[in-house]
Amino acid sequence: MSNEAQRRADRLRELPFERATASFNGSFGSFVRSIREIAGQRELLGLLVRRELKARYKDSSLGFLWSLIRPLTMLVIYYVAIGQFLGAARGVPDFAIFVFAGLTIWGLYSEIVTGGTTSIIGNAGLIKKVSLPREIFPLAATGSALFNFIVQFIVLIVATIVLGQAPLSWNLLYVPASIAIVLIWGVALGLLLSAVNVYLRDVQYLVEVAMLILFWASPIVYAWSFVVDAAARSGITWLTDLYLANPVTIAVLGFQKGMWVAGSSESVIDGQTIPPQPWPADLDLRIAVMLGIGIVFAIICQRVFQKLQGNFAQEI
Amino acid sequence: MNTAMRPDIQNPPVVIRTSDVSKRFILRKDKALKERIVNFGRSQKHRSDFWALRDVAFEITAGTSVGLVGANGSGKSTMLKIIGGIIQTDTGFVERRGRVAALLELGAGFHPDLTGRENVYLNGSILGLSQKQTAEYFDSIVEFSEIGEFIDTQVKFYSSGMYVRLAFAIAVHVDPDILLVDEVLAVGDEPFQAKCMNKIREFQRDGRTIVFVSHSAPQIEDLCDRVVVLSHGRIVYDGETEGGIAALRRTFKG
Ligand SMILES: Nc1ncnc2c1ncn2[C@@H]1O[C@H](COP(=O)(O)OP(=O)(O)OP(=O)(O)O)[C@@H](O)[C@H]1O
Ligand SMILES: [Mg+2]
Numbered sequence: 001m002s003n004e005a006q007r008r009a010d011r012l013r014e015l016p017f018e019r020a021t022a023s024f025n026g027s028f029g030s031f032v033r034s035i036r037e038i039a040g041q042r043e044l045l046g047l048l049v050r051r052e053l054k055a056r057y058k059d060s061s062l063g064f065l066w067s068l069i070r071p072l073t074m075l076v077i078y079y080v081a082i083g084q085f086l087g088a089a090r091g092v093p094d095f096a097i098f099v100f101a102g103l104t105i106w107g108l109y110s111e112i113v114t115g116g117t118t119s120i121i122g123n124a125g126l127i128k129k130v131s132l133p134r135e136i137f138p139l140a141a142t143g144s145a146l147f148n149f150i151v152q153f154i155v156l157i158v159a160t161i162v163l164g165q166a167p168l169s170w171n172l173l174y175v176p177a178s179i180a181i182v183l184i185w186g187v188a189l190g191l192l193l194s195a196v197n198v199y200l201r202d203v204q205y206l207v208e209v210a211m212l213i214l215f216w217a218s219p220i221v222y223a224w225s226f227v228v229d230a231a232a233r234s235g236i237t238w239l240t241d242l243y244l245a246n247p248v249t250i251a252v253l254g255f256q257k258g259m260w261v262a263g264s265s266e267s268v269i270d271g272q273t274i275p276p277q278p279w280p281a282d283l284d285l286r287i288a289v290m291l292g293i294g295i296v297f298a299i300i301c302q303r304v305f306q307k308l309q310g311n312f313a314q315e316i
Numbered sequence: 317m318n319t320a321m322r323p324d325i326q327n328p329p330v331v332i333r334t335s336d337v338s339k340r341f342i343l344r345k346d347k348a349l350k351e352r353i354v355n356f357g358r359s360q361k362h363r364s365d366f367w368a369l370r371d372v373a374f375e376i377t378a379g380t381s382v383g384l385v386g387a388n389g390s391g392k393s394t395m396l397k398i399i400g401g402i403i404q405t406d407t408g409f410v411e412r413r414g415r416v417a418a419l420l421e422l423g424a425g426f427h428p429d430l431t432g433r434e435n436v437y438l439n440g441s442i443l444g445l446s447q448k449q450t451a452e453y454f455d456s457i458v459e460f461s462e463i464g465e466f467i468d469t470q471v472k473f474y475s476s477g478m479y480v481r482l483a484f485a486i487a488v489h490v491d492p493d494i495l496l497v498d499e500v501l502a503v504g505d506e507p508f509q510a511k512c513m514n515k516i517r518e519f520q521r522d523g524r525t526i527v528f529v530s531h532s533a534p535q536i537e538d539l540c541d542r543v544v545v546l547s548h549g550r551i552v553y554d555g556e557t558e559g560g561i562a563a564l565r566r567t568f569k570g
Contacts, residue, residue: 005323005523009378012414012493013329020401044441049346051438105533129418129425130442210339310404313397314341 006218020131031299034306037133045136049143055214056144067148070157071107075100078221091143091221093267093274098260102220104156105255107148109182109248110211115141116190117197124316134309136303138190142183157257167259176207177256178289182296185247192301195308198315218249219256223263228278244280247290253279322541323523325379329496331525332376332399337367338406339394339549367395369549371408378414378493379523382517383536383557385564386546390473391528395422395546396498399527406460406503414493416523417443419483428472432463432482436472443490453489461485461510461514474565476503488515493521513539 038045052158078099083089092098116138120127123137160166167175197203219227231239243249255276256263263277280286342365369391376382384392397403399410400418426435435439436457440450458467461481463474472481480503487495501512516539519526530536536543537555543560545553545567552564 005325005521006381008523009325011329012331013327015413017333017411017413020399020412041441043446044438047438047441051427051430051434054434055427098490123427125427126401126425129420130439131418132442213329301346313402 015076018302027242031302032134034135034302037280038139039137041133041136043262044132045139047134048140049147050209051146052140053147064151066097066302069152071100071103071152072155075101075242078103082221083259088222088226090269091225093262093269093273094163094165094260097163097165098157098223098256099154099221100159101256102151102218102252104149105178105182105213105252105283106218106220106248108145108179109186109251110215111148112182112186112212113189113193114204114207115145116186117193117204119190120194120198120312121201121204121316126274127316128313132293135305138194141189141190145186148312160259160261165261167261167266169261171264172259173258175258175289177291178251178258181247181251181287181290184291184298185251188294188298188301189302191298191305195305195312198308198312205224205246207312214232217243217246218252220252224253224256224279225275225277239309240280244286247294250283250286250290255284257283321522323377328377328379330375331378331413332377332470332527333402333411334395334408335373335394335410337369337398337405337410338367338407338442339398339497340406341389342364347358348445350408358419361470369405369546371396371406372546372549373451374544374551374554376525376527378525379521381526381540381541383543383560384527384546385528385531385536385543385560388568390546390567392546395548396420396527397527400496403405405427412494413459414495415444415491416496417487417490417492418497418498419487420498421500425473425478428484429470431492432456432458432467432469432474436467436486439486440490443486443492446488455457457482457485457489460489477505477508480504481508484512484515488519492524494525494527496527497566499531501530501535503533531562537561545561 032160055062057066075096076164079089079096083092083095083099090096119137119141120134127134127137130148193203193207227243228240231243257279264279265276267274269288324427328339372391372395384395386392394403397420398405398420400416400420401410402418425439427438430438433454433540436454437447437450440453441447445453456520459463461467461478461484463478463481466474466478467482471482474482482498484500484504495516497516501509504512514526516526520539526539528536528539539562542555543557543564544551545560545563547567552567553560
């Protein structure tokens with residue numbers, strides 16, 4: 001018995017002391033260290049993602065099917081209301097694929113941001129009791145958003161194949177780039193907003209409203225060509241530049257360019273010839289820029305998160 | 317005397333070291349944006365701060381059981397949370413070594429929507445165990461907690477006693493070097509409390525370090541080798557148990 005105690009003591013004597021809370025020193029090294037810490041908690045992250053998904057659908061009999069029913073319902077609504085009633089489908093070939101592609105990538109972004117924003121408050125029970133890198137919570141929200149995205153994405157791919165519109169071209173390379181933009185910006189905003197939301201609860205409602213607005217600020221249910229036409233008609237050219245300054249818009253455009261083949265060729269609807277989408281000429285460059293700025297932004301957001309996270313447990 | 321049961325440890329190392337720890341809470345009257353904006357210029361009026369801990373310094377060596385006592389609001393739970401790395405200090409720091417398991421104010425971090433089983437894995441993972449390691453401990457955790465088939469019920473349907481049972485069972489099965497216990501045993505029924513006490517004695521024989529917050533003087537006398545008394549965030553006594561209980565009573569008088 002006492003042997004065991006002595007062995008434990010001897011082992012502990014060899015261990016280095018650790019600070020109970022990693023104090024934040026504001027250097028770049030701490031960013032790298034945070035990433036390493038989180039990587040060390042991969043297994044926990046996986047559990048939290050599964051937890052997030054499970055907790056969400058736990059009490060429902062249809063379970064995770066709900067993650068599909070919502071976007072499919074939205075698809076039907078937009079297809080009927082905007083496509084048919086308002087006539088957007090007359091100017092957009094394969095309107096269903098177009099809308100679903102936009103909804104899918106937008107859904108990823110909005111779910112990361114809204115889920116991330118409430119992730120710290122929503123996990124108050126854990127945050128008040130256990131010590132771990134708190135970035136894990138917005139990241140878990142991201143993980144569960146990614147899961148839903150992948151499910152939708154598979155449906156989208158199957159749909160394109162069934163409709164004979166399989167997106168087999170070099171444009172497919174835009175898809176991972178667009179997803180990367182959404183992930184980087186989404187995670188950055190998720191981190192930032194989740195931390196601010198602890199101190200200012202209005203943020204989560206603000207985010208909901210902002211998402212409603214931003215949904216219409218990207219070409220999801222109307223085509224990019226409509227924006228170009230509108231800008232040309234009004235004669236204000238910087239309008240399109242302003243429109244393209246939104247990283248999600250770039251991601252949506254890239255995603256559509258990759259997944260929606262009909263948008264890149266001339267097509268005929270009801271005897272009317274529709275020219276291909278006037279994709280922004282410098283889309284590649286814009287994607288690269290958005291990725292670059294996004295990374296810088298993410299680093300800043302993570303720093304802010306680190307600064308604020310010390311007081312999470314007592315503020316919740 | 318209870319200390320007679322302790323194993324002799326030659327040259328025990330320090331495992332928890334706190335250096336002039338102070339903690340200040342800022343009490344804001346409101347969290348809503350509207351009030352924040354309305355009160356912006358006068359924000360000083362709408363916040364008051366006070367020190368929950370002031371220059372708290374002590375060292376705990378491996379294998380000791382320390383009772384942390386004091387009146388309500390004296391800063392015990394705050395100190396334990398700082399040791400557990402859950403909140404930050406404003407000045408000073410806490411250093412520690414070895415695996416820490418914490419039972420803070422009503423139990424471990426559980427997620428209400430998940431079953432007991434899932435929470436066991438979640439907590440194991442938080443404490444740094446792999447899934448496989450947790451799986452090895454799983455049966456004895458369930459057995460110890462005696463919650464039986466409820467292990468597959470969502471924990472939101474647990475009674476507070478069941479909640480603490482599971483939390484305690486997890487904390488003592490992950491092989492911690494340091495165990496932080498904040499008043500959680502009070503909600504367990506008598507047999508379970510006795511079981512916990514036995515487990516804690518076993519821990520003491522294993523040479524594990526325990527920091528124990530309790531309002532029960534008999535429990536403290538029974539378990540601790542050393543008592544630290546807090547009053548208004550300051551240490552007013554640090555020494556052997558009997559004197560500690562007397563010092564605690566003195567703080568109540570004023
Ligand atoms: N998150 C917080 N925000 C503001 N004040 C807090 C917070 N947590 C604790 N306090 C204050 O700090 C002081 C010490 O609290 P603490 O919980 O450490 O007391 P305690 O010694 O554990 O008391 P008890 O015996 O009632 O459990 C109290 O006055 C409490 O109001
Ligand atoms: Mg307390």
